[in-house]
Amino acid sequence: MAAIGEGKYAQAFPSFGPERRGAPLQAFLRISETAIRLREKISAPDVVVVLDPALVATGNVKAGLKSGGTLVVNTSKPVGAVRAECGYGGRTAVVDASKIAEEELGVPITNTTMLGALLKAAGLVGLESLKVPLEARFGKNAGKNLKALERAFSETRIEE
Amino acid sequence: MARRVGLEVSLACSEAVKLANVDVIAAYPITPQTHIVEHLAELVADGHLDAEFVPVESEHSAMSACVGSSAAGARTFTSSSSQGLALMHEILFIASAMRLPIVMAVANRALSGPLSIWNDHSDVMAERDIGWVQTFAENGQEVLDLTLHAFKVAEDHRVTLPVIVNMDGFVLTHVIEPIEMPEQAEVDAYLPPFEPLQRLDVHQPISMGGVGMPEVYTEAKKACLVALEESYPVIVEHWEGLAKQFGRSYQPVESYRTEGAQTLFVTMGGIGETCMTAVDEMRSAGEPVGQARIRLWRPFPREDFLRAIAGAKNLVVIDRALSPGGTDCPVASELKSLLYSRGQNVYVSSFVAGLGGRDVTRETFKEMYAQAKADYKSGAPMVSRMVGVKE
């Protein structure tokens, strides 16, 4: 929504299914300067964002990731340990989003926090553009979420 | 001025219904249609839409309530999917036979079993012959536009028939994408208040839905058949009106890169755009391919289709539903029937793809093309193939 707000084209969709909180799931995002004429799932992503640290070892998170792509992981471990667990040696960004979310939001739900890490690692949209959709989605809780997002943005460490 | 917003396609549908200022919504939630009616219930509860929301106990009741409210002269909307649409089945025929301009959004989903909440067209192909006008959307903007168009067509006194807008479940309904959201005044200029041609009125009593004895039934069916056929020019006229009002133009059958194409993909619904990109890639690789996309399914736009495929030698028709034991799948068999009746010798390669949520990718189109090309070259008898079956 932030990208669309900036005048770009974007497409966001879940891996369609009966989603249960905590169960592994995938979601997809395309952002483009031109109209997007594709409705297939993304099989060769530029960026993979991993919200649950447990998936690094079990979820085959590097599947299809383009060479030169970026892996963004919620973890308390250093980049080296993540690389060893998942076998991806390319550009990797890490942040302890669970800790930030606990401290800023009081719950270990890392979705908005990890947006901060994604922005740091991949750019895509400006921080300002995210404010409108965050306010629309979270209302009076938007401030807390924005703070968590900004903390993740500054605490994310990237290794090429 | 229209606003460009990022919105889930389901909500774009609900917002179109709100802009159409409906009087009555009677609906029962079912995946993947849920967000459409959930949002409408919210709009009514929060006072943003002055309408009666009837929370019925089943889809059979939903369509029955719609029949009643439409007969009373209310602008009426409902939405369903899969098993829910199947439960409406018997009332759907009644709605068209009574000439009630109900509008329904169908979030296309597979029919059980095995139980599947995912996308294909088996739900609506089972409702092919209900006598409603039926259109298919390819993206979120079309969902919004076709929903407004549906009210305009349904309520036109030259038509007075119910309309289904088909939108692929999840593949369209659950995607957040950019939507041009028109202003209320623009919609009001396009869609005036509903003036029913005939309604239940205590001051001028009439009876609707009576028995059709053998002396009358055939004639009643003939009248509905003619009404559906004669809706065609009105449907086109209101697409032209939509283009004037909102600047987006729609055709009953859309062509894509058909110039010089020997092989044309024929698609209907949400796989259309992926196919366009696949066509671009195949064209870049030197393959003479193009595409025809069917937007208007009922009444079938015969002449538009024949014009769109003129010059093509091979059609690659992609069905999203089976017709077990039949001569071919629903879309392919109709196209063959049309081509045969016009003496056209076009080789039809029929494929069934994307059943029950199986992803249809650019690669899928390329595989179908390779198979179709080989079949055409060998002159093998035309057969229908299921794509991607794990043998």
Add this chain to the structure above:
Amino acid sequence: MADEGLQSWKSLALGCAMTEPGTSKRFNTGDWRSRRRPLTDREKCIKCGMCYALCPDQCYTADPKAEGYYDWDSFYCKGCGICIYECPKQAISWQDEKEEDKYGPACGS
């Protein structure tokens, strides 16, 4: 009900609606009776009104000349016998009826 005089599908109303109200009033169901009709013995009648309440074709209407009693309508009575079956005093019984007597006037006319 079917219009047996229908000439063309074009003359059907929209959605096969009946646009004229009350057409069933003209429908002479009285000619369905077969050689017998119900007849009330007012000596036995206790004015309970069961015949009036239970007749499926509303063939019993209040007698304007004798309060509490009911007139019978030969134009609509199909001869089903429900009134005879339901009368608690067996005041209504079958009466032989000639074919030519069947086409009586509607009640009150």
